[in-house]
Amino acid sequence: MNTKELLNILEKTGAILDGHFLLSSGLHSNIYIQCAKLLQHPKDAEKVGRALAEKFMSSGLQQPDVVVSPALGGIIIGHEVARAIKKPHIFVEKIDGKPALRRGFTIEPGMKFVVVEDVATTGKSIMEVVSLLRDLGGIPVAILTIIDRSDNKELPFGDIPFISLLKLTIKTYEPNNCPLCKSGSPVVKPGSRVIKA
Numbered sequence: 417m418n419t420k421e422l423l424n425i426l427e428k429t430g431a432i433l434d435g436h437f438l439l440s441s442g443l444h445s446n447i448y449i450q451c452a453k454l455l456q457h458p459k460d461a462e463k464v465g466r467a468l469a470e471k472f473m474s475s476g477l478q479q480p481d482v483v484v485s486p487a488l489g490g491i492i493i494g495h496e497v498a499r500a501i502k503k504p505h506i507f508v509e510k511i512d513g514k515p516a517l518r519r520g521f522t523i524e525p526g527m528k529f530v531v532v533e534d535v536a537t538t539g540k541s542i543m544e545v546v547s548l549l550r551d552l553g554g555i556p557v558a559i560l561t562i563i564d565r566s567d568n569k570e571l572p573f574g575d576i577p578f579i580s581l582l583k584l585t586i587k588t589y590e591p592n593n594c595p596l597c598k599s600g601s602p603v604v605k606p607g608s609r610v611i612k613a
């Protein structure tokens with residue numbers, strides 16, 4: 417899958433919207449991403465998972481013993497990557513705000529893992545997974561995401577190889593200094609109606 421094919425799937429499923437958006441951070445933006453819109457379609461999820469797995473496998477990195485995702489956003493894409501590389505998939509949840517393995521999921525010391533998430537923005541939830549599994553003796557092999565929207569801000573991944581299918585630069589603006597507002601375009605809260613004319 418090349419970048420154009422991925423962009424087509426993201427656009428076709430409404431996972432990437434072009435326009436003028438109010439983000440949960442309060443900032444305005446020209447692009448909105450919601451990978452769940454793509455991942456709700458099993459065939460598309462499988463395709464993207466396979467593409468991410470293939471990019472990882474062609475990197476020459478070591479094979480992991482297990483694929484791990486942060487809940488919830490990483491679970492479906494993690495599952496699809498795990499299907500493609502024929503490894504088990506587990507996920508990390510937050511219990512009272514702290515990341516934890518539940519449901520009988522465990523890893524043994526020395527086990528190699530890859531972390532799969534839908535989008536890397538700050539890398540914080542990904543590194544919480546890495547830290548938890550390292551504390552249990554796991555060895556990170558790579559971090560995989562569909563989209564890298566870190567916008568060239570340094571991600572906290574250290575020397576762990578990072579692979580994504582698409583790098584997106586998303587401009588964000590303070591509401592009182594937003595060129596889209598100035599152009600008179602209405603701002604939209606994704607998933608709802610127009611909130612300001």
Ligand code: ZN
Nearest residue numbers: 444594596597
């Ligand atoms: Zn605006």
